[in-house]
Amino acid sequence: MKLLPLAWRQLRRDLAAGDIRILVAALVLAVVAVTSVGFVTDRAGRALAIEANRLLGGDAVVRSDTPIAGRIREAAQAKGLKRTETIELPTMIRLGQGDTAQLKLGELRALGEGFPLRGAFRIADAAGERTVEGVPAPGTLWLSRAGADALGAKPGDTIGIGSIELRLAGLVLQEPDGAIDYFNVAPKVFIALKDLPATGLIQPGSRAAYKLVIAGDAPAVEAFADASRAALGRGQRLETIADARPEIRSALDGAGRFLGLAALISVVLAAVAVAMAARRHSERHLSGAAVMRCLGASQKTLASIHIGELLILGVLASLTGVVVAFALQWAVGAWLSAELKIDIPPASVWPALQGMAVGLVVLLSFGAPPVLALRRVPALRVLRRDLDATEPSAWLVALAGFGGLAALLWWQAGSATLGLTMLAGIALTLAALALIAYALILLVRRLRSRLRGSLRYGLANVSRRAGTSIAQVSALGLGLMALLLLTFVRTDLLDRWRLSLSPDAPNRFIINVQPEQMEDVRAYIASQGVAAPELYPMIRGRLIERNGKPVSGKDYAEEGERARRLAEREFNLSSAEGFGDDNRIVAGKPWSAQGTAKPELSVEEDFAKSLGWKIGDRIAFDIAGQRLDATVTSLRKVDWQSFRPNFFVVVSPGALDGYPASYITAVKVPPEATKFTAGLVSRHPNLSVIDVDAIITQVKSIGDQVAMVVQVVFWFSLAAGVLVLMAAVSASQDERLREGGVMRALGGSRRQLRMAQASEFAAIGLLSGLVAAVAASILAGVVSVQVFDLPWEPDWAMAATGAAIGMLAALLAGLFATRRVLDVPPSLVLRELDA
Numbered sequence: 001m002k003l004l005p006l007a008w009r010q011l012r013r014d015l016a017a018g019d020i021r022i023l024v025a026a027l028v029l030a031v032v033a034v035t036s037v038g039f040v041t042d043r044a045g046r047a048l049a050i051e052a053n054r055l056l057g058g059d060a061v062v063r064s065d066t067p068i069a070g071r072i073r074e075a076a077q078a079k080g081l082k083r084t085e086t087i088e089l090p091t092m093i094r095l096g097q098g099d100t101a102q103l104k105l106g107e108l109r110a111l112g113e114g115f116p117l118r119g120a121f122r123i124a125d126a127a128g129e130r131t132v133e134g135v136p137a138p139g140t141l142w143l144s145r146a147g148a149d150a151l152g153a154k155p156g157d158t159i160g161i162g163s164i165e166l167r168l169a170g171l172v173l174q175e176p177d178g179a180i181d182y183f184n185v186a187p188k189v190f191i192a193l194k195d196l197p198a199t200g201l202i203q204p205g206s207r208a209a210y211k212l213v214i215a216g217d218a219p220a221v222e223a224f225a226d227a228s229r230a231a232l233g234r235g236q237r238l239e240t241i242a243d244a245r246p247e248i249r250s251a252l253d254g255a256g257r258f259l260g261l262a263a264l265i266s267v268v269l270a271a272v273a274v275a276m277a278a279r280r281h282s283e284r285h286l287s288g289a290a291v292m293r294c295l296g297a298s299q300k301t302l303a304s305i306h307i308g309e310l311l312i313l314g315v316l317a318s319l320t321g322v323v324v325a326f327a328l329q330w331a332v333g334a335w336l337s338a339e340l341k342i343d344i345p346p347a348s349v350w351p352a353l354q355g356m357a358v359g360l361v362v363l364l365s366f367g368a369p370p371v372l373a374l375r376r377v378p379a380l381r382v383l384r385r386d387l388d389a390t391e392p393s394a395w396l397v398a399l400a401g402f403g404g405l406a407a408l409l410w411w412q413a414g415s416a417t418l419g420l421t422m423l424a425g426i427a428l429t430l431a432a433l434a435l436i437a438y439a440l441i442l443l444v445r446r447l448r449s450r451l452r453g454s455l456r457y458g459l460a461n462v463s464r465r466a467g468t469s470i471a472q473v474s475a476l477g478l479g480l481m482a483l484l485l486l487t488f489v490r491t492d493l494l495d496r497w498r499l500s501l502s503p504d505a506p507n508r509f510i511i512n513v514q515p516e517q518m519e520d521v522r523a524y525i526a527s528q529g530v531a532a533p534e535l536y537p538m539i540r541g542r543l544i545e546r547n548g549k550p551v552s553g554k555d556y557a558e559e560g561e562r563a564r565r566l567a568e569r570e571f572n573l574s575s576a577e578g579f580g581d582d583n584r585i586v587a588g589k590p591w592s593a594q595g596t597a598k599p600e601l602s603v604e605e606d607f608a609k610s611l612g613w614k615i616g617d618r619i620a621f622d623i624a625g626q627r628l629d630a631t632v633t634s635l636r637k638v639d640w641q642s643f644r645p646n647f648f649v650v651v652s653p654g655a656l657d658g659y660p661a662s663y664i665t666a667v668k669v670p671p672e673a674t675k676f677t678a679g680l681v682s683r684h685p686n687l688s689v690i691d692v693d694a695i696i697t698q699v700k701s702i703g704d705q706v707a708m709v710v711q712v713v714f715w716f717s718l719a720a721g722v723l724v725l726m727a728a729v730s731a732s733q734d735e736r737l738r739e740g741g742v743m744r745a746l747g748g749s750r751r752q753l754r755m756a757q758a759s760e761f762a763a764i765g766l767l768s769g770l771v772a773a774v775a776a777s778i779l780a781g782v783v784s785v786q787v788f789d790l791p792w793e794p795d796w797a798m799a800a801t802g803a804a805i806g807m808l809a810a811l812l813a814g815l816f817a818t819r820r821v822l823d824v825p826p827s828l829v830l831r832e833l834d835a
Contacts, residue, residue, distance in 0.1 A: 007308030031321025035355030039329035057116035058213035065235040075227035080220035094160035106187035111135040117215035119176030140169035147187020162199030275366035318359030437473035477768035484776035506666035513663040533665040541621035588634030599630035599655035765810025769803035
């Protein structure tokens with residue numbers, strides 16, 4: 001405890017003298033970078049989750065085939081939750097009276113007061129298109145646009161539902177929970193829950209589905225979800241945004257991975273900055289430690305004082321960084337809220353705690369090794385400054401530091417693949433940078449005598465300070481690699497969203513096409529100026545066996561709710577001779593175009609993972625009383641954002657011949673073709689045309705919001721990286737001051753000194769930039785394919801541009817950081833050398 005006041009006194013003295021300001025700035029920068037990204041990621045991630053929950057109508061939904069009561073309803077009464085309910089059931093929708101009445105089987109949705117708790121309806125009525133946060137007024141109803149087209153109804157008409165007739169007040173263009181499953185083909189009619197008893201439709205044996213919808217604070221919603229899962233009974237299930245369509249999940253998952261990568265990059269940059277600044281700090285204390293050794297200070301005393309100083313410094317700097325980061329995220333959060341037009345929740349305490357932890361771990365991991373060397377500084381250094389401290393245990397501390405970095409990367413990544421990829425990339429990049437830097441030093445030593453002027457002095461500095469040059473090349477290269485990696489992945493990610501949600505994406509799904517109707521459907525679509533479609537067979541089948549063992553939902557209870565539902569549901573099976581660019585084989589072998597002797601299955605990889613299916617498994621389905629046995633021979637990665645007809649399970653050609661099948665297709669209908677659906681349905685009343693324009697709009701909206709957050713987080717990390725470059729260059733400032741003073745005393749001009757510095761930094765920057773560009777390109781490919789599931793091709797033009805920008809950034813940062821060398825009078829520097 002007696003040493004703590006000494007550590008505090010030394011910290012105050014170092015701060016007053018400016019000796020430790022670089023380290024303080026680097027550590028504050030590190031914490032600001034990590035915590036700012038954490039705050040923005042946390043707030044934006046929760047905001048996007050809430051926005052995505054608008055697709056549910058709430059934060060969580062419990063579905064049941066009986067009225068919901070008991071523990072689940074009690075859990076919904078908890079403080080911090082809002083709740084409402086809906087009832088859905090099939091019914092006949094009637095337009096008109098008598099023999100001329102138009103009848104259509106549809107789905108009735110009776111909406112409780114307050115629905116939706118998240119999101120809103122988009123309806124078209126006599127007043128035009130508008131957004132409505134509520135339900136139809138009693139005595140009125142809304143009808144889906146597809147349902148109105150099928151019936152030929154328009155606002156103001158009277159629609160019969162059960163025993164009552166209601167006025168059609170509007171057409172639903174977009175509903176809050178339509179993206180969970182847009183293959184609900186029946187026309188939908190929406191009424192207030194208060195009007196449901198008068199319809200007389202709720203009778204014993206009615207096929208009614210009950211939904212309890214809740215929304216509220218994240219802890220309250222999570223508590224409700226946990227309580228509901230434990231209380232779920234037969235015919236009940238809990239839904240969250242994880243149960244949304246794959247297109248929605250894909251956008252959110254990609255955003256989450258990128259934000260994790262941005263936080264990861266911030267940790268790497270923080271480690272680089274602190275390591276370089278701590279090196280300079282320890283070098284400035286070598287002489288002071290030698291004097292203390294002469295006065296009888298023990299190694300334990302020296303280590304305790306300096307480590308104590310680091311701990312105090314770490315706490316103060318980390319607190320400062322958290323405060324600055326909180327102010328930054330408050331401003332950025334307000335701007336994001338205005339740009340995205342959504343409410344962004346306040347920041348939680350976790351990013352602040354993570355920032356503090358990162359600051360202390362990084363400081364001790366990368367600041368302690370050079371500081372520990374101070375305890376072994378020889379007392380003779382008081383007379384001979386060329387004697388440096390050696391600390392064998394510093395290697396162990398350095399390994400511990402890399403272990404700490406590995407733990408931080410793993411923590412921030414949230415993905416084992418991403419964490420291991422980054423660790424391997426960092427290790428290989430550092431090794432390559434160090435080796436190439438050493439080769440450059442050897443080359444410069446051979447060529448130095450042939451050079452003239454400022455270029456000779458600048459390159460001489462590179463070879464003379466071999467250790468410093470290798471450290472600077474490694475630090476600059478690693479920082480540039482991290483920033484270029486973030487740039488490459490960000491570009492690929494944003495391009496993928498723009499391409500996958502292109503204007504040419506299909507916006508109408510046509511299902512239930514019978515084999516004898518295929519040619520007429522093709523002819524009608526062509527007559528409307530729409531591109532010729534490809535029709536896919538769709539056959540309903542139920543899973544009954546796997547590898548000879550009967551299968552039921554109970555067998556998947558341990559795998560989770562989604563696996564249980566998948567095992568219990570009917571499958572939409574299809575058949576295809578081959579796959580397009582939206583289906584990529586990732587395991588096994590595709591079947592030949594000529595077909596196969598025995599039935600084979602190609603299964604979507606996430607679907608297979610949920611059910612535990614593997615290559616070689618024998619799967620049996622029941623199709624309308626007929627049995628189909630097939631072997632899993634390949635797994636596919638499906639691009640769900642293509643909005644083309646895709647299936648979890650595809651059967652080899654010919655295997656489904658003879659089974660009852662209908663066909664499905666998707667087309668892009670231009671906005672001016674307003675009568676497309678009505679004309680097609682009038683020719684073939686059995687067809688169901690699903691309008692997914694609203695779903696595409698929702699997915700695009702989420703993609704745009706995610707892209708905005710990605711841009712903000714990227715610029716945070718980029719600003720941190722630029723400052724890290726300056727910290728790395730400043731690590732050798734003391735030595736440069738001495739050399740500059742000697743050169744000025746010997747008659748060197750400011751211009752000569754500046755040109756020498758420029759040539760040195762240009763050489764270091766060029767080398768760092770080239771290696772960083774190559775390393776970032778390779779690592780971006782691995783991360784894009786293995787983590788983000790993005791197709792990747794090396795963009796060497798972008799890599800060359802990145803290398804040039806990296807060299808320029810290193811040059812400017814170096815000249816800016818060493819500008820003081822030109823302003824310090826040579827007499828002061830020489831006087832310091834004599835001291």
